Amino acid sequence: MNKKTSSFLWNLRQLNLNICPFGSSSIRRMMKGDHLELQKPKITYQNSILKNLLLLQSLQKPLLSVRFFCQGVLVFQLEGSEIQKRRLNTLTSASVGKLLYPRQLSSDSQCFFMSDTTPHLAVDGPKKMMVPLEHDLSQKEKQLDFVKHRHLIKHCNSMSDVLDIFSKFPRFSSCNYFISMWKIAKNMSEDQKRFERQLLYEHPAFNQLCDQVMKEAKTVKLQQVIFTLYALIKIGIPQNTYLVQVLLRVVQERINECDETCLSVLSRTLEAMGKSKNVDALRAGLRLLVDKQIWTLEHILTLQTMMKCIGKDAPYPLKKKIEIKALKELDKFSPVNSQHMFGALAALNHRSVILLNECSKMVAADIHGCPFWMLMSILQSCRDLQYQNLDLFTAIADYVTTTFDMWKMKQVLALLLVFESLRFRHIGLMNLFLKRVVDISQSLNQKEILCILHIYSSLNHICDSENQQFLEAITSALNTYLPKMSSFSLLKAVYCFCVLNHFPQEPFNQLFQENIINELLTSGTESERTEYMLHQVNACLELEGTSVLKSTAITLRECSSAPFRSHVDIEEMLLNLLENKRLFLKNVQLPHNYFVDFELRMDSKRSKVFPVSEADAFIAEPDIIRVALLCVSRSAFCFGTTHPRGGLGIKMRHLKALGFHVILVNTWEIKKLDMSLAVTFLKNKIFSQEAFPTAPGFAA
Structure with missing residues (x-):
């Protein structure tokens, strides 16, 4: 027995020398130098299966090298509901070091080791230890299946329920818990999210889960870290918390491990985050990585997501590379890819006319069924990029005109407002909307009335058959808000009426009260714009207004002359x-x-x-x-x-x-x-x- 014990101790010393050649004191010094102040798990034999291996090896003769420590070991790996078996004949010392790492051989690992090289004379001992392993394996398989986030979502109705399960299974991968919380919170309203978040912070297991996430961040796959970070931001965990900042630092250190999926999720995460030193540093690193991996990307959606993330401050050569990559992949574009490309280019602030023209053709050809938010995104992106395409605008306006009855009044008004900023006047759509305004004029609020007046006056649109009825209806709706309108809003409304060659008496009388004129002339807000509109209103009253209103014209100081343009x-x-x-x-x-x-x-x-x-x-x-x-x-x-x-x-x-x-x-x-x-x-x-x-x- 003493001989067996000495053999075991000799093997243990050799193992320690091969794995830790610098000694335990060196390891302690290296661990103290952690910039994130995260203490790594100690290298210990916490797994009972590994202890069984050591005991089995101690029953054999002393081995010459730790290289043969796992010789003849069977690896049983869980794949779905089946257990796959393979043999490891030789494992180097570096691999052994990896095997001894607690993240790889902790109780939540999906690989279990058993030896088939046990001598016959020691069969009874190992068999007794292997019997409970089969039972543990089946139990572990059930537990592992349960804590996957798909099953967590089925068993949980709130984020606090996920923490309750974590309290029962604290040693399983912590990433799944936060990902499950995010997927549960996706279907909640903002008020419900706020309430659930408060319960989350008060839960006794929340701090323990955060600690475990930080401890595991450097040892789990980078994909899990990035998904966890994304889940935290989407749940609403504040960006300046220690947990989020630690994960940002870990991703910075391991950013070279990113594959295409990681790049896509990381881009979405950074896009949703505000500016900070760690976010800016990670975004700069992402730009370098995109510059390096741009030609290897396979999915258009990943490219578009990264375009939105790296932002307007990206260097021009990188923007040009992205444009060339997108043009090369044009034959792979789906209608949805074409629709999203407008927003991606706007986020990148890169006006690629060739790419926009090609995407416009695809969008115009497949416009039917396009949702409202996508139409708005396309038009707003065109405005931001100062890009105008008559065929695209006409296709969108024709589609809305054809399906006019299925659109809400606010949706059509929002589209017309963006069209106005693009200087696009679609006669059919504006006439159709004008008729609806006449029908529902009394239900319009003040903001909607001012928007309608701005659109129709800016585009100088007059419908011959319905114009007078429209102007009377909108004037009647505006009169109900006159007592509580601000002076500047009243001036804008009157100016729009002047552009439309309509002079209702009540708004004009309200505007030309002495206190309102004095307020407009003395207020510093938009003074030049205010002065210009007052002069235009005065000119209208003197040159083309009715005799009743001519007496209301006021005396204004001469405004500064517009600069002469040389032609x-x-x-x-x-x-x-x-x-x-x-x-x-x-x-x-x-x-x-x-x-x-x-x-x-x-x-x-x-x-x-x-x-x-x-x-x-x-x-x-x-x-x-x-x-x-x-x-x-x-x-x-x-x-x-x-x-x-x-x-x-x-x-x-x-x-x-x-x-x-x-x-x-x-x-x-x-x-x-x-x-x-x-x-x-x-x-x-x-x-x-x-x-x-x-x-x-x-x-x-």
């Missing part, structure tokens, strides 16, 4: 066309802070141009008209049309009231032409169709 190229084209600099004026200032880029004096048939000095003598003559040339940019029109928007529309009305014939010159069109074509373009604009087909004769 040297168009001036040169006019000189080529008219051949006389005295035949036009440029940058003409007019009352009410209006100005025109070029002014000409022409006969009533617009066939002849007079010099300004000569025209002055004929100002009283009815045959002489003043022609205003306005050089307008693309943004002054509704997208894809030559329909003027609200600001340009009201200016054209007022110039006509001042006696001008208004001609619009589209600068973006004329700049694309060479000089000869541009001169012809201007000639067709300025002279009427009844004018001479050749250059007209000008006065000397």
Whole structure:
């Protein structure tokens, strides 16, 4: 017996020397140097099965090396409900060290070891120890099956129930418990989540579970750590807690272990987190990893998730790489991938016109059935990227128009508001919505009324058949809110009515009260915008308002003149066309802070141009008209049309009231032409169709 004992002790010493060549004191020093201040589990033989192995080996003759410590050992591995068996003939010392690690051989491991090399003379001893192992194996299999998060969800109705089970099985993988909590909380309302979270914090096992998660973080698979971190954030555990920060640090240290699944989940996690030093450091590391692994990614959704995570601050070369990768994978895009690409590019702040055009085609072709939130996401992303696609916008608007009855009023209003920000005017949808507003006008709240007025005035939309009925209905709805409206909201509503050429008396009388005007002029909020709208309202009352309202116009100080815009190229084209600099004026200032880029004096048939000095003598003559040339940019029109928007529309009305014939010159069109074509373009604009087909004769 003494010989067997000495043999066992000799093997144990050899094992210790091979695994820990630096000695126990060195191990203690290394453990103290842990930057996260997490104490690693001690290397001990906690598993009774491993003790059985050591005892069995001690019954044999002394082994020459620890390399053969597990020679002839059978590995029984649980796979589903069956136990698979394989043999290990040789295991190196490094592998033994790994086997002795508590995470790999703790009681919740799915691998169990038994020896088939026991000498015959020692059969009785080992058999007695192996008998309960079969019973333990079946029990362990049931328990392992129970604590998987799928089964936890079936047995639990709340997050606290999960902690109750953890109290009974504290040695099983802690990651499953938090993942189960998240999947249970997914279907809860915000109030219920808040209540459940409070119960969670008060549960006596919560701190124990958090400690176990932190202890296991460096030893379990990285995928489990990342899923746990994602679950914590989704449950609502505060980001600045020690638990979350420790997991962030662990992921930083092990980020090179990320596979595609880890990258996808980690991207979703960081996207949901606010800024902090650890989050920013991890996001920077993720960018480096994406830059390295971009060409190996297989799934489009993973690429899009990472685009949303790495954000607008990503370097341009990385954004370009992502764009090239997405273009290479275009043939794999599903309709859903195409829809999500808009939001991904907006989050990345990368305007890839080629990619957006291709995705727009796919979205427009498969628009039916697209949910409201996705339509809103696509349109908002287009607005953020300053991307406009007439076919895409028309397809979305046509789809909403066709299925108009299935949409809520608030949903259509939200879509129209985004369309307005994109300068897109869909006549059919706006007319249909206008009719619904007439039917439900009395149920509209103040915010909805102001939004509707803003949309229709900004796009300068007038429905000939329903316009008067619409304006009366919206005015009646607004009048109920006049006593409690803020001064600035009232001014915006009145300004919108002016753009729509509608002058209801009650809102105007309410606005022009002395205390409201003084409040608007003295308040510092949006002072320039306030001053501009007041001048426009005053101009409307003086130039085109009714006689009842003209007396309400107020005296305002002269606002600062708008800066003159220089149009040297168009001036040169006019000189080529008219051949006389005295035949036009440029940058003409007019009352009410209006100005025109070029002014000409022409006969009533617009066939002849007079010099300004000569025209002055004929100002009283009815045959002489003043022609205003306005050089307008693309943004002054509704997208894809030559329909003027609200600001340009009201200016054209007022110039006509001042006696001008208004001609619009589209600068973006004329700049694309060479000089000869541009001169012809201007000639067709300025002279009427009844004018001479050749250059007209000008006065000397």
